[in-house]
Amino acid sequence: MxxxxxxxxxxxxxxxxxxxxxxxxxxxxxxxxxxxxxxxxxxxxxxxxxxxxxxxxxxxxxRPNIKHGGFSEEEDSIILSLYISIGSRWSIIAAQLPGRTDNDIKNYWNTKLKKKLLGRQKQMTRQDSIADSNESNINNNNKSPQNLSSSALERLQLHMQLQNLQSPFSSFYNNPILWPKLHPLLQSTTTTPDQNSKLGSQECFHPRGANVVHQNNNIKLAGINDGVSPFYSENVEQSLNPTHGFQPNFGFSQDFQQDNHNMDLMNRGGSKELFQVGNEFELTNGSSWWSEEVELEKKTTSSSSWGSTSVLDQTTEGMVMLQDYAQMSYHSV
DNA sequence: AACGAATACAACCGCCGAACT
DNA sequence: TAGTTCGGCGGTTGTATTCGT
Structure with a gap:
């Protein structure tokens, strides 16, 4: 009915x-x-x-105090950081920008900010004389970015483009100085007393679930260097917006779960259905790092726990790729 | 000046989850 | 417990404006 x-x-x-x-x-x-x-x-x-x-x-x-247009560089950075972190949760992003509406930010991202970033990547690609095939992929994406089926795919593609610009897991991986800073607003709003009590006063939560650790005014994602998984935290649920309700966080792979309605399976660990996810994100060059890697995981992972180091390694690599992109974009916008 | 393409943005649509009955 | 209603959300569309030729 x-x-x-x-x-x-x-x-x-x-x-x-x-x-x-x-x-x-x-x-x-x-x-x-x-x-x-x-x-x-x-x-x-x-x-x-x-x-x-x-x-x-x-x-x-x-309603009162609505701002239109005239996004500042600071606001750009916040939008970018959050988009990289949580994807197209425009209402959550808007909550971090007083006076901005989700609709406004969504439009701004789709019509200006995204193109601005893609344009920069394209420019950098040319400067670096990357192979023609790579160039072709990027141009194709630029032609119709709005055709991308999901924010997750878009983010993935942005990263794959980035991978064409630099060697995988470059020095950025081992250089926390280069990692993106979160805006102070985010730091304050993503930390709860409960989290603090558990993690210590110098820690807060990245909105996506990564455990964010302050280091001399810079921020790093715990787990990348210290062996602690940044990709799952029960405590981060609803930490940003109590009415919205975050799902448990698994780093960037969460979008893949949601896009394929396999969240429940993902939460339980490895499953056949879950790993069909990778097929949808086959890359333009025919390879599919995600699906291939995960396919391996399917064979090796039967545990219901995310304690499996191979799974964590896999997601960590993905997260590092995201952070690579965030770093580049953050400093170039 | 005219026209088509590209862009910007307001508004709509359909889905989902929470609340209520 | 199941069905219904409503608020909220993200994706998409429609249209006015601007830009390029």
Missing amino acids: GRAPCCDKANVKKGPWSPEEDVKLKDYIDKYGTGGNWIALPQKIGLKRCGKSCRLRWLNYL
């Missing part, structure tokens, strides 16, 4: 909001609030709009 529509679609107005509609909506909410029911609100004030549309209009444009 289908779900009942939230409004009578035949009798609601669509398209751009008129100034009169804006005034009606804003005046009412200023006086009475939303009443906890967006669906009923348009009828109360005589607007022929869907409740969802009213909500969107209010949240994105009419």
